[in-house]
Amino acid sequence: MKRRQFLKTAAAVSLIPVLPASAQQTDVSEDEPLAKSLNYVKEAGKAKGHAKYAEGQICGNCMFFRPDQNNGCALFSNRRVEKEGWCLSWVATP
Numbered sequence: 001m002k003r004r005q006f007l008k009t010a011a012a013v014s015l016i017p018v019l020p021a022s023a024q025q026t027d028v029s030e031d032e033p034l035a036k037s038l039n040y041v042k043e044a045g046k047a048k049g050h051a052k053y054a055e056g057q058i059c060g061n062c063m064f065f066r067p068d069q070n071n072g073c074a075l076f077s078n079r080r081v082e083k084e085g086w087c088l089s090w091v092a093t094p
């Protein structure tokens with residue numbers, strides 16, 4: 001590779017945005033196996049009637065929620081969940 005070609009390639013590569021890992025991952029879907037097993041719902045209100053659900057529990061106040069990780073959930077490898085969602089693993093933020 002000639003020097004000029006190398007410099008062009010290096011300049012082009014430097015323009016590729018570097019996204020945080022969490023931004024490259026998909027949102028958690030209610031239909032995927034782990035979400036189903038945890039009864040994850042995107043709106044906590046849909047969990048009314050579930051034995052473990054109590055009013056006021058949302059992903060946004062769960063200890064596994066990672067607002068600094070694109071609203072990820074630690075139980076889902078920091079993939080994004082809805083802030084107003086819920087699952088049966090909800091634990092109050094200490």
Ligand code: SF4
Nearest residue numbers: 059062064073087090
């Ligand atoms: S563990 Fe917490 S943050 Fe994760 S999906 Fe369940 S309620 Fe939401």
